[in-house]
Amino acid sequence: MTVKRLDINQPKSFEFSNEDLTLINDTIQNYPENRKQSAVVPSLYIAQKRAGGWLPEQAILKVAEMLDMPKIRVLEIASFYSMFNLTPTGHHFIQVCGTTPCWLRGSDQIKKACNDLVGKEGEVSEDSVSWLEVECLGACVNAPAVQINEDYYEDLNYESMTALIKKIKGKKDIKVGSQVGRVSSEPKKMEKNNA
Numbered sequence: 001m002t003v004k005r006l007d008i009n010q011p012k013s014f015e016f017s018n019e020d021l022t023l024i025n026d027t028i029q030n031y032p033e034n035r036k037q038s039a040v041v042p043s044l045y046i047a048q049k050r051a052g053g054w055l056p057e058q059a060i061l062k063v064a065e066m067l068d069m070p071k072i073r074v075l076e077i078a079s080f081y082s083m084f085n086l087t088p089t090g091h092h093f094i095q096v097c098g099t100t101p102c103w104l105r106g107s108d109q110i111k112k113a114c115n116d117l118v119g120k121e122g123e124v125s126e127d128s129v130s131w132l133e134v135e136c137l138g139a140c141v142n143a144p145a146v147q148i149n150e151d152y153y154e155d156l157n158y159e160s161m162t163a164l165i166k167k168i169k170g171k172k173d174i175k176v177g178s179q180v181g182r183v184s185s186e187p188k189k190m191e192k193n194n195a
């Protein structure tokens with residue numbers, strides 16, 4: 001697990017859109033009146049989307065103000081969950097699962113593909129792609145798996161991962177889900193034994 005810190009380059013301001021504010025206020029209504037802090041995770045998620053995939057300090061402050069929470073409590077939450085980024089990400093953000101099932105199924109090769117075609121982990125490439133190793137994405141049955149923005153890509157190997165990255169960079173459509181044609185998490189098709 002890596003230590004997450006606020007980025008050294010911070011924008012001076014952050015504003016939610018009216019749509020964001022409505023969404024946050026609706027979320028707050030889901031909780032008892034004196035428990036609006038319970039909306040902190042969805043509020044941070046909305047803030048992250050508004051900021052372009054990461055949480056600047058001003059966004060964290062804004063969430064703290066809205067929910068009447070000390071800034072440090074909101075920062076603790078933002079730095080704890082891997083779904084929140086405290087440094088800028090690329091327009092295409094690849095999260096590579098490195099937990100045991102994916103590791104056993106070759107996630108080192110997936111990280112190698114990212115290193116070879118995108119660059120160092122955590123750095124944003126010139127064409128706005130970045131990648132990060134994360135813990136289990138909950139798609140272990142189709143390991144190894146990655147999440148690119150909101151979608152999952154599964155049953156990967158070095159070749160299929162490099163093909164995905166090349167398509168992203170070439171602004172081509174990519175097929176979501178299993179990259180070997182499996183439907184959902186159905187068993188792998190057995191090869192016919194001709195012996």
Ligand code: FES
Pocket residue numbers: 097098099100101102103135136137138139140143144145
């Ligand atoms: S271990 Fe990779 S998705 Fe669960």
